[in-house]
Amino acid sequence: MITDMQLVFLILIITTVCFLIPRFRADLVATCALLALLLTGLVTVPEAFAGFSNSVVIMVAALFIVGEGVFQSGLAKKAGDLLVKKTGNKEWKLTVFMLLLVAVLSGFISNTGTVAILLPVVVSLCRQMQIHPGKLLIPLAFASSMGGALTLIGTAPNLIASQSLADSGYGSLSFFAFTPIGLTMLIIGILYLWFIGRRMLDKPVETKTGMVTNFNAAELVEQYRISNYIHTLKTPEDSSIVGQSIKELQLASTYHITVLEVIKEKSSTSLKRFSSGRLIHPITVGPSYIVEKGDIFLIYAERDALKKLTADTGLIHLLGEPPKLEESHLAEVILTPQSRLINQTIRNVNFREKYGLTVLALKHQFTEAKKVNADDRLHYGDAILVHGKWNDINLLSSEKNDTVVLKSAAEDTDLANQTNKSWIAGIILMAMLIAMVLEWVPAVVSIAVAAVLMILTDCVRNTDQAYKAINWQTVVLIACMLPMATALEKTGGVTFMSEGLINSLGALGPIAVLAGLYGITSLFSQFISNTATAVLLFPVAILTAEQMSVSPIPMVMAVAFSSSMAFATPVATPPNAMVMAAGKYTFLDFVRVGIPLQIVIAVVAVLLLPLFFPF
Template sequence: MTLPMILLLVIIFIAIILFALDALPADVIGIGIMTALVVTGVLTPEEGILGFGSETAIKTLGLLLLTTALIKTGFVQMVTRRIVQGVGDNKNRLFWIVSLGTAGMGSFTSNTASTAFFLPVTLSVSKKLKQHPSKMLMSMAFAAILSSSMTAIATSTNLVVSGLLTSYGLEPMGIFELTPIGIPILIVGLLYMFFIGRKLIPERELEGNNRYLPRDTRYYAEVEIPKKSPWVEKEIQQLGLRDEYDISIINIERPGEGEVKPSGKTRLHAGDQLVLDGCREGIFALNDHKAVRFTSTPEEELPEAIKKKYGMAEVVLLPSSSLVGQTLRGLSYRKRFGIQVLGIQRRGKVLRERLLNERLQVGDQMLIHGDPETIASLENGDNFRIISDTIEEPKNTKKAPYALIIFMLSVGLAAANILPLAISTMIGALLIFVTRCITPAEAYKSMNWSALILIGCMLALGKAMATSGLANYLAGELVAWIGTGHAYLLLGGFFMLSMILTQPMSNQAAAVVVLPIAIETALQLGLNPRTFAMMIAVGAATSYITPLEPACMMVYGPGNYRFMDFVKVGSLLTLLIFGISMLLVPVLWPF
């Protein structure tokens, strides 16, 4: 084993640990991998950045632009809401409509996008039917992931696999090449969730009226600022209420002026009537403070008058959010978004203290407070998804038909082999700008750039696997250890390896690490590399046994799940998909 091989193994090992610990955002880890490959000399600088100009990167960019147009024109929101509105009062119908709708959307967009848009309406209808959200949300997330093998554009992992195939001189993955294996996986997966999976999920009661913060820890109180208060003429941000007392000011009534929206720079005046939100200990500690005079007894319910004037909503942080990895303090979130964050729940755990210093993560649920119009405007961005009970139609969908036609045209040209996917999607991107479905500024602001960055960096890792000789070396060792005549054993082993790696790592990273070894192994044994490539594409998308998949992270809190719920339900589903793949992949793509 040469020095570049050893260095590459060390880089991969460190990357796996960083992915598993969720120490940094995935795209940041990707940049670190690419940089390390160049600095250590495993790749030249030109080879390191080659992935960003590759056909795979162009395909991904084009599809991201087309998907953004579908979302920004209101097409996706309109379809998801109308689908769910047809449920009626039948819980079984809810399961099938939501699952098939999510899978259908996920077949042509990312599974995270389909999960994000079905999440609020599913919660709303579940509440209407008096069904615990846990019975639907995991099924919905799993349906989105199951759709990953329906088409080549269902997930960026398939595009990465396709790009690696071309780097070995093989044909790229066809748009519907995976569909014959994707349909059985989807059908069996949904039947499993309907008859078995959802019955394994317990219905845990949410604690109190607030699903984020237990009843005995959050209180509301009305106070008045006396004339001699040390708070008079001070800005709210100077008081240190969050840090010292874990308290927020959520409303101000000022004599002679009426309602004043609180912000960090709001100066307090004598006679101001404040509504406070905070932990019990902080509220009662403030009761002994001479800065305020309590005008009501601290209660666990927000005063009705304030409820009418101000809204409180539940939101989830999306994988596409630019806020991931940042702190609330660093964001100046009150000034930027016009809201207050009252509580955060992360993977089943409530974060009660020092919220301003918490680094935000994908799937974080937040209880926010602010003007109803301000809260509603959050839906227009790509940071939050409101998971409240309202089902509203998008206000303006005039351009939605154009976005849909352009999307279908772009995919159709590639599916019919008239144009390569990279070119057809670029034509589509040009058309969405010409028809003004969205402006370039809107597109660039709303796109999931982290996905594109991660793919470019992961392609550098794939290049390193080949140029360093590590893939060929490991393939030779594998063949020498297992021997010839064990094609099925190798095929199953590569599925399991990619499936295991995809749990802590990103799907793309898992595919990039495993696929070069599998292709080299197939070539050394005189087998069809495509058989192994399709198996790994399926395996890298089989991420059900942990909630670390972004689609699962988004439903973790709203469903009140525990980590072991995914292990229990996802393990059997993984075995079913493994069995289907072992039966059908060698038939559809013979050795």
């Protein structure tokens, strides 16, 4: 008959396999694992839901609100502007300053949010300096992970490490406990990325459509292969559709076409010219637009649908010079790893109704871009090309939890959610850090107070925005995985893993065991959440140290560092996944650049941890 310990390991194995399948959300998998433990009697009801009252869970949720205040107030944007000013036109300045900036920011706010802010900035600078963005975006993602290990609040595993030690009676870690080793790792990582990593990523500048310093809509149209679907139609005076609205015509349902823009002939000299030389004024078309005679429409359609439309309505298909979409109406968008849009179809997302935008093309990881279909399902790491008013694109760009607007024609535009209270957000953030460093109050109190102040001072627009800012997937994941660690401890699973580690490496000394812990954690964190990995292995690290009669602090910190330093796969961390589409990387790119860095950082950790935190 199966024992309780075997049952826990069976649930753990199934949970791990489900974590590896992109179709399943990590928080849903963790919730199912929690229920499985509860229904099999492996944990009690109080034990099952104790994670939701854990101070780490509260701190993580509050930190998301603090980070949102930093973003919405414009403080993070100022950091991006600083990057633009300091780089000049030199690649080495851009690379080094970018790595330092993203690392410092990631030490205090979410590394995912930091990458979301700086990603479009770096891509734009690469375009201006005629550098392929793939040369810098993997370093950007890696630096954000290394920066997260600089402070106690930089990443969730660090917070959980401190709490785990405190719960076991060893006291919590100080705010800068991770900094000496983390800073050494960062410096070595930057040197590696500059001298070795970026050379592995050295790709030729794309010249298919001509590399230009400004945003180029034609370049995006070419990359997403939609030029054959953009057509120009003119409305003759005797057309039957004159006087009708776009909604009344039901063009999408009847002909499967989308009207993108209409060109009105004007006399202003500031307007662009059509292929015939006439001045034009392109505007986006909404459902309420009334068709007038002489209107020139840019539509998105298959040729068969186009023929049927012109035959039924008398619209004239204008041939000759290929039609060009208005640059301010186009944007390339990537999905964040925690996006609520993942696993939904284009039809269910309702981009047109929700954002006022039309999805023109879709690019899955490792595949070529294609014309979008309403039943296409959005996946982890997808990139999409959208069309619409710039104000609507701006609204989409403000939803940092779901999407990042990577390329667009906008420059120096104020985001719709920006509050312009950067100095207030800076004071709140600095006060929180000082309170935590000097330990005036418990860390959870400092962070919670800072989160509330961000809302009360309007650095975060309102309470609803604060709730939206919280990455509930991470919060639920931590709360639901903590009972798994409890079940492993109750059934002897932690003891089993600890004894196995000691029996295999214990004879070689504590440094060998520390290296083994680091290696196991590193392997797991390449494929499943670093938070879930840390939650499961912290109890093993503490018990192993106790059985060897050594300090558990270096063991716990080894797990914390290793879980955050995940470079070898694009799914290892959210920042890795975010740069995947933007840098046009393959899985092999991460393996080639990430594994050597993984090994170098591991050696640094194993050598330095016993020096700073003796056994």
